[in-house]
Amino acid sequence: MEPAPGATHPDDLRLAQAALDGDPAARADFAQRMRCVPRILAAMNRRRNGLLTPQDIEDLSQDTLVTIWRRLHTYEGRAALETWAYRFCSFQLSNRLQLLRNRPVHHEVEPHDAVEETIHACEEFEGVQRILDRLEPEIADLIRLKLYEQWSFEELAERFGASSNTLKARYYRGLTRLGTLLEPGREEVER
Amino acid sequence: MTAAHDRDDATPTPEEEAVERRLRHIAEHMHADLADAERMESAPGEDKVEAVLEGLWGAAGEASDAPPTAGPTGVVGGEQGSATRAESAADGPRGAEPSGPTSPRRMWVALVAAALVIVIAKLFLPDDDPDRDLMLGSDEFGIVAPVGVVDTYSEVVWTHPSAEDVSFQVEVYDRDPTSGATSIATSETLTNRDRWALPPTVESEGRIWIDVTVSDLDGRFLDSKRVEAWRR
Numbered sequence: 001m002e003p004a005p006g007a008t009h010p011d012d013l014r015l016a017q018a019a020l021d022g023d024p025a026a027r028a029d030f031a032q033r034m035r036c037v038p039r040i041l042a043a044m045n046r047r048r049n050g051l052l053t054p055q056d057i058e059d060l061s062q063d064t065l066v067t068i069w070r071r072l073h074t075y076e077g078r079a080a081l082e083t084w085a086y087r088f089c090s091f092q093l094s095n096r097l098q099l100l101r102n103r104p105v106h107h108e109v110e111p112h113d114a115v116e117e118t119i120h121a122c123e124e125f126e127g128v129q130r131i132l133d134r135l136e137p138e139i140a141d142l143i144r145l146k147l148y149e150q151w152s153f154e155e156l157a158e159r160f161g162a163s164s165n166t167l168k169a170r171y172y173r174g175l176t177r178l179g180t181l182l183e184p185g186r187e188e189v190e191r
Numbered sequence: 192m193t194a195a196h197d198r199d200d201a202t203p204t205p206e207e208e209a210v211e212r213r214l215r216h217i218a219e220h221m222h223a224d225l226a227d228a229e230r231m232e233s234a235p236g237e238d239k240v241e242a243v244l245e246g247l248w249g250a251a252g253e254a255s256d257a258p259p260t261a262g263p264t265g266v267v268g269g270e271q272g273s274a275t276r277a278e279s280a281a282d283g284p285r286g287a288e289p290s291g292p293t294s295p296r297r298m299w300v301a302l303v304a305a306a307l308v309i310v311i312a313k314l315f316l317p318d319d320d321p322d323r324d325l326m327l328g329s330d331e332f333g334i335v336a337p338v339g340v341v342d343t344y345s346e347v348v349w350t351h352p353s354a355e356d357v358s359f360q361v362e363v364y365d366r367d368p369t370s371g372a373t374s375i376a377t378s379e380t381l382t383n384r385d386r387w388a389l390p391p392t393v394e395s396e397g398r399i400w401i402d403v404t405v406s407d408l409d410g411r412f413l414d415s416k417r418v419e420a421w422r423r
Contacts, residue, residue, distance in 0.1 A: 031244045039229070040224055057234065057235040148221065
């Protein structure tokens with residue numbers, strides 16, 4: 001089937017849909033792409049003082065893959081599969097660290113500040129994703145492509161069929177809206 | 192502040208620049224993680240990805256006791272597959288890997304079966320970790336996202352993706368609530384990101400049912416969800 005018109009990564013969306021439909025070749029390709037999950041988790045862990053053991057990372061990878069497969073039907077091709085998977089990795093890592101934090105036995109041995117800092121970073125990332133989900137899809141796509149995938153305004157202009165200046169105005173308008181949602185108090189003031 | 196809706200220039204305001212800086216900072220972490228991941232030669236569990244996924248899509252098509260929230264059976268746009276595909280995909284995912292008589296194929300099937308057992312065990316059975324009394328899903332929960340595991344040490348952080356201003360009511364049953372069972376534990380009203388742990392007084396073993404009701408702060412019903420879980 002044809003991907004939805006809003007899909008910025010139609011090839012990835014086709015792959016996901018074919019994998020869900022049971023296409024063996026697509027499933028093999030999808031599995032290959034999802035090898036990024038343990039790597040992302042290991043990279044996140046390494047950059048944050050190695051809070052989790054290799055065994056934890058392996059367990060977490062399996063949990064994350066389970067969740068990704070269950071939620072794959074919600075993938076709309078609005079980000080590359082790896083970027084989409086990153087959100088699940090971040091969410092699962094945050095969950096796992098909160099679990100560790102809540103176990104009294106770990107309090108003395110875990111680097112507590114690093115745990116808190118990582119949980120905060122993951123929650124901030126997830127918070128922004130949730131706000132993007134609430135924005136008008138085209139504006140959210142614009143922000144995701146610009147910031148997460150580092151497209152230039154010229155590339156965006158070609159993709160969206162509008163001038164660079166028009167897209168800049170839409171992008172900054174989106175940031176204004178996003179800013180008010182990031183800080184709910186401001187929304188009241190600006191009404 | 193400049194009214195965003197009637198602006199026709201493409202020059203950011205200081206507020207917009209501040210938001211952009213904040214988002215760039217978040218995005219930089221993601222880029223750094225993804226770049227590190229790409230450079231990595233191997234990671235723990237990477238060699239198991241295929242087996243885990245094979246087990247999952249085998250389970251999606253074959254396991255009759257799949258968890259209540261599992262399986263994208265209502266697949267978006269599932270009416271057509273690749274034009275080169277041999278079999279129909281009209282009704283969602285199945286254990287689609289064709290089997291054959293060759294030895295490598297048999298080994299592959301055995302590997303898939305082993306992975307399936309591991310995945311199902313991971314989903315349904317209590318593990319050896321004494322802290323893990325109650326297994327809950329996380330993101331697959333849909334409307335509510337608890338944190339992994341509930342027991343007398345850890346707690347669930349209840350969140351709702353649509354808004355901050357919501358409250359949660361949690362009821363736990365040791366028998367299927369549709370049979371008229373009485374709840375064995377009830378939470379107080381929880382707000383977004385409140386923590387709640389299953390009370391230690393709940394002693395029943397085996398399968399339990401958790402009903403979560405989401406309301407707005409005026410008490411108006413927004414959503415509800417029932418999850419089956421396992422308590423040791």
